[in-house]
Amino acid sequence: MRPDDVLDDSERDHDLDQALSELVPPSPRSRSQERSMRVDLLRFIATGDAVDPSGAEPALAPLGALDSAPLTSRHRRRRAWATAGVAAGVMALVVGLVVARPGSEPAATSFPMGSVTAEPSTRPIAADVAPPVAAVTSFALIALGAPPDGYVVAEADIPTESGGGGVLRYVSSASPDELWVIVRDAPGFFDQVAELGRRTWNVDGREVWADGELDGCLPDRCSVGVQWNERTAVSISWVEPEGGTLAPGSDEASLLALVPTLVEDAAAWNAAPAMGPDGPSPSEAAGTLLVPGSDAVIETTGAHVVGPADSQSAVVRAPDGSMLLVFLLRNSEEIAAASPNARRVGRVDVVGFFESSIATYDIMSDCWFTQLSDGGASGGEGPWRSTATSLLEAMQPGETSLSVSLPADWTVLTVTRPGVVYSTYWQPPGSDGTIELLQSTDSGAAFQAAIPARDLQPVTFLGVDAWAGTLGADSANTSVYWFADGTYHTATAAGVTVAELEQIIAGLEPASVDDWETRFGPPSPPEASTGGRCPPPVLSVSAG
Amino acid sequence: MSVSDAGVIQSSLEDPVRFAVIFDRHVDPIRRFAVSRLGSSRSEDVVSEVFRIAFEQRDTFNLTSRSARPWLFGIATNLVRREHRSHARSVAALERLGGRRHITIDPLLDAADRVDAREDVLRLRDAVLALSDDEREILLLVAWDQLTPSEAALALGWKPETARTRLRRARLAVRRHLAGEPISNNDCQEVQTDATR
Numbered sequence: 113m114r115p116d117d118v119l120d121d122s123e124r125d126h127d128l129d130q131a132l133s134e135l136v137p138p139s140p141r142s143r144s145q146e147r148s149m150r151v152d153l154l155r156f157i158a159t160g161d162a163v164d165p166s167g168a169e170p171a172l173a174p175l176g177a178l179d180s181a182p183l184t185s186r187h188r189r190r191r192a193w194a195t196a197g198v199a200a201g202v203m204a205l206v207v208g209l210v211v212a213r214p215g216s217e218p219a220a221t222s223f224p225m226g227s228v229t230a231e232p233s234t235r236p237i238a239a240d241v242a243p244p245v246a247a248v249t250s251f252a253l254i255a256l257g258a259p260p261d262g263y264v265v266a267e268a269d270i271p272t273e274s275g276g277g278g279v280l281r282y283v284s285s286a287s288p289d290e291l292w293v294i295v296r297d298a299p300g301f302f303d304q305v306a307e308l309g310r311r312t313w314n315v316d317g318r319e320v321w322a323d324g325e326l327d328g329c330l331p332d333r334c335s336v337g338v339q340w341n342e343r344t345a346v347s348i349s350w351v352e353p354e355g356g357t358l359a360p361g362s363d364e365a366s367l368l369a370l371v372p373t374l375v376e377d378a379a380a381w382n383a384a385p386a387m388g389p390d391g392p393s394p395s396e397a398a399g400t401l402l403v404p405g406s407d408a409v410i411e412t413t414g415a416h417v418v419g420p421a422d423s424q425s426a427v428v429r430a431p432d433g434s435m436l437l438v439f440l441l442r443n444s445e446e447i448a449a450a451s452p453n454a455r456r457v458g459r460v461d462v463v464g465f466f467e468s469s470i471a472t473y474d475i476m477s478d479c480w481f482t483q484l485s486d487g488g489a490s491g492g493e494g495p496w497r498s499t500a501t502s503l504l505e506a507m508q509p510g511e512t513s514l515s516v517s518l519p520a521d522w523t524v525l526t527v528t529r530p531g532v533v534y535s536t537y538w539q540p541p542g543s544d545g546t547i548e549l550l551q552s553t554d555s556g557a558a559f560q561a562a563i564p565a566r567d568l569q570p571v572t573f574l575g576v577d578a579w580a581g582t583l584g585a586d587s588a589n590t591s592v593y594w595f596a597d598g599t600y601h602t603a604t605a606a607g608v609t610v611a612e613l614e615q616i617i618a619g620l621e622p623a624s625v626d627d628w629e630t631r632f633g634p635p636s637p638p639e640a641s642t643g644g645r646c647p648p649p650v651l652s653v654s655a656g
Numbered sequence: 657m658s659v660s661d662a663g664v665i666q667s668s669l670e671d672p673v674r675f676a677v678i679f680d681r682h683v684d685p686i687r688r689f690a691v692s693r694l695g696s697s698r699s700e701d702v703v704s705e706v707f708r709i710a711f712e713q714r715d716t717f718n719l720t721s722r723s724a725r726p727w728l729f730g731i732a733t734n735l736v737r738r739e740h741r742s743h744a745r746s747v748a749a750l751e752r753l754g755g756r757r758h759i760t761i762d763p764l765l766d767a768a769d770r771v772d773a774r775e776d777v778l779r780l781r782d783a784v785l786a787l788s789d790d791e792r793e794i795l796l797l798v799a800w801d802q803l804t805p806s807e808a809a810l811a812l813g814w815k816p817e818t819a820r821t822r823l824r825r826a827r828l829a830v831r832r833h834l835a836g837e838p839i840s841n842n843d844c845q846e847v848q849t850d851a852t853r
Contacts, residue, residue, distance in 0.1 A: 128827055131780055132799035136692055146683055149704050153679055156708050157672045411663040414719035465805075465820060474817060481817075535720055537663065561720070636718075 121453065122466070251297045252344045255280055255377035256370060262286045268384035271297060280381055289362045293374075294337075294347040298554065300424075301345030302337060303527045315371040322364065323347055329364060331357045336367045338374075346374060399553030399598030401534055401628045402620035409539040411546060415628075415635035418557040419530035422648035426528075427559045430499045431521040433581060434488025435565040438503075440514050440651045441481055455496070458505035466495045473504060479512050479646030488566055513650040524655050525579065525593065526600065531555025532635040534628055540616050547616060548604045553625055555600075562602035565591050573614055580610045597622070661724035665717045675711050682728050683707070689729065689801050693736045702739065706732045726810035729803060733793065733811055783833035791826035794819055 253270070256263075262284040271278035277296035284290075302321050306312075311322045315338075323337035324330060329350075337347035348370055350362040404410055419425060423441035430436060453464040460475045473484040486500040503522075508515040518524065531554045537546050552558035568581035571592070578594035583604050590613055591604040603617055629635070659667075661678060668675040686706050690699035709731050710724070717727055784792055790812075797808040809819030 124831065125827060128830060129799040131777075132784070132795070134777065135781060135784070136688075136800050145700060146687070149683070149700070149707070150676060150679055152704055153707050153711070154673065154676055157675060157711060411659055412666045412719055414662075416718065416720050483817075533720075537660075 252295070252340055252376045253278070253280075253378040253381045254293060254295050254340055254344065254346045254374050255380035256282065256291070256293060256348075257373040257375040257377070258370075259291065259373075260284070260366070260370070263291055265380060265384045266290075267386065268381045269386070270381050271295065278381070280384065287359055287362075288352060289359050290351045290353055291370075292347075292349045292351055294349060295340075296345045296347075296554075297343055298345045298529075299342050300339070300527070300529055302339050305337070313368055315368055318371065320368060320371055324349070329358065334358060334363060334367065336364060336371070338371060340374070340376075348374075399625070400622045401551050401553065401599060401625060402549065402601065402617065403536065403623045403628060403631070404538045404540070405619070405621055407541045411537040411539065412535070413537070413632040414535045415532055415633065416535070417530055417635060418533050418552075418561050421530060424527070424529055424649070424651040425560050426516065426651060426653045427525040427556065428503070428516075428518060428653070429523040429525055429568050429579065430488060430503070432488060432499055433567040433569060434486070434499060435525070435568060435581070436487060436500070436503055437483075437485040437560060438514075438516060438651070438653070439483045439485070439560075440649050442479070442646060442648060453495075457501050458507060460504060460507050460509055462504055464495050471495055471497075471500065473500060475504075475507070475509070477509055477511070480514065480649035482507075482514055512647055513652065516651075516653045518653065518655050522655060524653055526556025526559045527651065527653050528556035528560060531557035533557045533561045534625075534632075534635075535561075536632075540619070545605060545607065547613075548602075549617075549620075550602045552600045553598055558600040558602050559593055562591065562593065562604070565593070568593075571610060573610065574618060592617075660722045662717070662719045662722055665714050665724065666719055668711075668714055672711070675707075675714065678710065678724055678728075679707050682725060685725070685801060686728055686732055689732050690736065692796075692800055694739055698739060702732065702735045705735055709735075721810075723807075726803065726807040729797065729801065729807070729811035730813060733797075779834055780830070783830040786833060787826050787829060791822050791829065794823045795826040795830070798823060 251271070255265075259265075259282050263282040264284070266281045266283040268281070269279045277294060277298070280293040280295075282291040282293070302319075302323065305321045305323050313320045313336075318338050320336050320338045322328065322335075324333055324335040332352040333349060335347050335349035337345060340346045348367050350358050350367065352358050352362075419439070420441060423439065425440065426438045428436050428438070453466070455462050455464070463474045465472045465474065471486045473486070475482040475484070484500065484503060486497070488497070488499055502519055503516070506516050506518055508517065531552045534551045536549045536551075538549075539546055550558040550561050562583070565579075565581040565583050567587075568579045571578050571580045573580065573592050573594050574596060576594055576596045578592055580590065580592045583589040583591040588606045589604055590606070590608050590610060591602060592610060592613055593600075593602045595601070601617075603613055605613055605616075608616075623631070661681065664674055664677045668678075683703065687699065687703050690702045690706075693699075694702060706728055710728055713731075717724065721727070784795065787795065793812060794805070794808050794814075797803045797811060798805060803811060805820050805823055806816055808823070809816045812819065814822075
């Protein structure tokens with residue numbers, strides 16, 4: 113080992129690991145032994161029996177007797193929220209994947225491609241994207257206190273579990289248009305709408321958002337929404353159930369006129385007939401997923417909640433085009449008090465970790481823990497690069513909150529709470545390359561799971577504003593981030609252009625969350641809160 | 657282009673024989689891990705068991721992870737712990753019977769016989785042996801088995817920050833041991849706090 117005093121920390125670690133490696137016992141590889149074990153494994157797979165060629169007692173102990181801590185759901189949840197790990201995994205998955213072009217010619221596309229036509233809103237999202245913690249209220253069942261003439265409650269789908277949503281459906285014999293009141297147990301639900309720069313109105317002191325699939329009405333749907341209290345988000349929607357065209361009066365103005373009539377009325381929900389299985393569901397109303405057609409080769413799918421309850425995260429874009437993630441959760445664990453990589457930056461004490469391709473910076477207070485993951489560092493810049501430190505300098509810690517006032521020219525891509533990320537890996541017909549698609553309907557978690565990106569530039573993708581860049585250090589990986597039909601999407605593939613990726617995505621089929629889960633399976637259970645003596649911390653981010 | 661471990665495991669739910677691909681990909685590092693922790697005589701059963709358990713529990717694998725390596729190391733680590741507990745019990749039984757009192761249960765104790773018996777190697781061995789079980793586990797997973805701290809955290813079922821903290825403490829303790837420095841009270845408190853969590 114080299115003298116300790118001439119080395120920096122990472123060099124000391126490397127030297128120590130090198131020295132330790134000299135102690136590794138020799139373990140010459142025995143191919144015959146491996147073949148024997150492989151045969152045993154295949155026999156076990158085929159028969160379910162643990163076979164011992166010697167005839168001795170099977171080596172496999174009863175699983176229940178095994179201390180299998182790393183296999184518990186807690187472990188899997190930790191993996192899910194370890195965003196840097198998720199991102200590294202995602203990045204690693206994409207690295208090396210190559211989408212074969214259909215031919216030697218560039219792929220044709222019917223979409224306007226490759227040009228920078230519009231930039232997603234960079235307006236500040238609400239100064240505090242989550243209400244003060246002190247304003248804790250319970251989830252509320254909201255109804256129309258004064259429905260439009262002729263409209264009566266037809267049926268209700270009452271939310272039955274925490275975190276769920278419900279629909280109260282009003283119909284009229286005079287019009288095919290229906291009115292839906294959709295309630296969601298969703299703190300900060302409209303944060304994602306705010307990030308899109310949607311129109312907003314002040315109605316009786318409440319901030320009301322255009323929360324439909326577009327910033328405006330569709331021919332058969334029109335919706336506005338309001339955060340009723342900390343936990344309850346409510347939307348009022350006109351719906352033409354047959355997919356026809358809404359009547360002229362079924363518009364935003366009439367919905368806004370109904371906002372002052374909203375009241376907490378659990379009795380109206382309880383008195384309504386239960387909605388049948390064919391009725392609308394909040395998940396369908398919440399967003400549309402994209403799935404490959406039957407001619408595609410699906411390699412892997414998954415549905416996992418990213419982040420423990422009470423956590424929040426923000427995905428932001430730096431002026432250099434790199435993507436950074438701020439992850440905030442209740443503090444339940446110490447971090448190193450004295451580390452050679454500790455610094456004070458602005459108002460926060462930070463410990464840097466630079467072991468993986470994604471540099472991370474940990475910040476801890478008595479009540480919360482924050483991790484900043486810097487995807488841009490994978491571009492070759494070293495630890496503590498100026499982009500990361502300028503974001504750290506923008507942090508204003510509070511006792512139970514963290515506020516981030518982004519410097520000029522920074523952009524908020526999403527500020528979100530934990531949500532389900534639906535992941536699909538597939539090969540398009542005629543291709544041997546893999547596309548990765550991450551989607552989330554109830555939060556911006558799909559963006560959170562898809563870090564780290566670099567060189568993000570605004571583009572138009574499938575007709576909506578989007579960001580396109582490269583994922584990780586490999587510039588061959590093209591990633592696109594967009595929001596459409598109530599869903600956050602990220603698509604990544606290697607060796608394709610944005611136009612080619614758009615053409616591939618355009619060929620996917622829409623599916624509701626229920627459809628997706630029926631086809632591929634339900635999501636893993638959500639992760640419990642990390643707990644702690646403090647209330648859940650509040651993250652607020654404002655754009656520069 | 658090869659399919660990821662997640663893809664293989666997913667497909668093995670329909671076509672179980674596909675799981676042999678996971679064996680082919682990972683048997684060597686798992687075998688080296690088992691040999692290094694248990695010695696060659698007891699490693700073969702553990703390696704077989706790792707893949708049998710992994711096969712049986714493959715529906716619990718987090719498909720958002722590309723590599724199965726940390727997951728397999730997690731299973732292997734538990735099996736090694738169980739072996740150590742079992743072996744320690746047998747040692748204690750022998751001691752009660754007045755039998756052999758010094759049975760090698762850690763291959764580190766044989767290190768000096770394998771490596772040139774330089775003084776620094778001996779001190780390094782002693783420093784690692786002086787670590788707590790948790791600290792030694794993560795240090796060796798990183799130094800011997802080439803897992804990243806994040807992968808080691810997954811394997812051990814720890815939070816990443818816990819793993820990094822323990823790895824940092826382990827390295828610090830080894831360096832101090834090598835430098836002839838005592839472990840400070842502050843370090844002891846940290847370790848104690850850590851152990852009580």
